[in-house]
Amino acid sequence: MITRRQFLGGLTGGMALASGFGGYAFGFEPRFRLVVTEWDLATPKWRHARPLRIVILADIHACEPWMPLGRIRSIVADANALGGDIILLLGDFTAGLGRFKTGPVPARDWGSALAELDAPLGVHAIPGNHDWWTNIAEVKDALAAAGIDVYQNRAQRLGGATPFWLAGTDSLVAHRLPGHGNFFGEDDLPATLAQIADDEPAILMAHEPDLFVDVPDRFAVTLSGHTHGGQVRLPFLGRPVVPSAFGQRFAYGHVREEGRDLIVSAGLGCSILPVRFGVPPEITVVTLRPGEPVSA
Numbered sequence: 248m249i250t251r252r253q254f255l256g257g258l259t260g261g262m263a264l265a266s267g268f269g270g271y272a273f274g275f276e277p278r279f280r281l282v283v284t285e286w287d288l289a290t291p292k293w294r295h296a297r298p299l300r301i302v303i304l305a306d307i308h309a310c311e312p313w314m315p316l317g318r319i320r321s322i323v324a325d326a327n328a329l330g331g332d333i334i335l336l337l338g339d340f341t342a343g344l345g346r347f348k349t350g351p352v353p354a355r356d357w358g359s360a361l362a363e364l365d366a367p368l369g370v371h372a373i374p375g376n377h378d379w380w381t382n383i384a385e386v387k388d389a390l391a392a393a394g395i396d397v398y399q400n401r402a403q404r405l406g407g408a409t410p411f412w413l414a415g416t417d418s419l420v421a422h423r424l425p426g427h428g429n430f431f432g433e434d435d436l437p438a439t440l441a442q443i444a445d446d447e448p449a450i451l452m453a454h455e456p457d458l459f460v461d462v463p464d465r466f467a468v469t470l471s472g473h474t475h476g477g478q479v480r481l482p483f484l485g486r487p488v489v490p491s492a493f494g495q496r497f498a499y500g501h502v503r504e505e506g507r508d509l510i511v512s513a514g515l516g517c518s519i520l521p522v523r524f525g526v527p528p529e530i531t532v533v534t535l536r537p538g539e540p541v542s543a
Contacts, residue, residue, distance in 0.1 A: 272479070272524035277517050278313055280527040281322065283329065286501055286510050289538030292467035293448050295409040298536035301450075302331030302366065305472025305531070306375065308516025309352035310342035316352050319360045322515060326364060326530055333368035333405070336361070336395065337472040338375025338418065338454035340386055343518035354382075358389030368405055371396045371413060375454040375473065377518065379421040379433070398452060400435040402442035412443045414466070415452040436461055450535075456497035459509045467535060469509045474498055476513035480525035490518075499526070503540065 293299065304326060308314055326334060340357060364370045372395050378386040390397050398415025405413050417433035424430060436458065443449055448467045453459070456471035476499035477486030489498040496502070502509040512531035517523060 272522050276527055277521055277523040278318075280523075281325065281515075282527050282529045283325075283532060284513070284529045285532045285534070287534050287536070288468060288501070288508060288510070288540075289536050290467050290508060290540055291537065293411075293535040293537050295411075295448070296537065297409050298534050299406075299409070299411070300330065300332045301470070301533040301535065302326050302329050302334045303337060303470060303472075303512050303531040303533065304334070304515060305337035305512040306339040306475055306514030306516050306518070307336075307357065308339055308341065308343050308377065308518060309357040310344060310516075311350035311352065313344065313521045314342075314352070314516045316356050316360060319352070319357055320363070322530065323360055323363050327366075329530065329532055331366045331532065333413075334364050334366045334370045335452055335470060336370065336372035336390075337452055337470060337512065337514075338373050339377045339472065339514070339516070339518070340375070340389070341377050341381040343377045343516070344521055345519075347521045354385045354389035355392070358393045361390070361395060362393035364395075369396065370394070371398060371415070371452070373398050373415040373452045373454055374418060374421075376418045376420045379418055380423065383421075399433065400439045402439055402449070404444070404447070406447075410447045411467075412447060412449040413452070414439050414443065414449060416454075416458060419455040419458055434458060440465065448535075455491070456502075456509060456511045457492050459497060459502070459504075459507070460493070462507060462509075464505075464507055467508070468533065469507070470512070470533065471497070471509065472512045472514045474511055474514075475516075475518060475523075476500075476511070476526035478517060478520070478523050478526055482525075486526075506540075508540070
């Protein structure tokens, strides 16, 4: 995993190249922009005739002034309006900005906002690394109070007439160890997979996309956040820094490897620095449908 020092240094250096856009990158895009990005995924692993529309919110990172309660409530309303069959929350509810935030948004408050999310097949969540690094118990309590199921190495059968399994693993980097870039996780993919009891389609929520290298062909799609799409994407230069051991490989969007599909959301909030440039906050929508895959 990339270290905090490398992330901060790389991101700061990248932003120096775009200094003329600094006001926009620090003041406008992370705080006021919001896009909806849709991915249509045809796969033989989704065998039901009826498609599944998944609305994804990742990396909220609630804090003042970058992700205040009012903005969270607005995002919730926008998500509800997208007509999803199911809403998935991919972790990192708590702030990750350190001295760059002016104040916290209490878990009970962002939890109350997320309680307004509504979809026929419910709202489901996994924790992220920042949730562990702050107060995982408080995060889980806030989600439980909001009526949101939390998956920590767990799988559950959903869907009624069009059944499928929803699985979620815990964070790969839940605990920080002494030294730069040293972590250990709470993830247990084998135990999660063992809970899938039949051959109905399966979907995996994994906060960090790095887990994808170990994900078996059993899953129709893996859904991740964590990278924020690098937060900065510069013209001609791309993404200076991606918080992944695999660099650009899992930075953002639809990745297909050996017949397996991963979709990485750019997420909503910011981490380390309150900056986004060329990677606006997004609500991600994935439509799973039967069929042969096309090139990613």
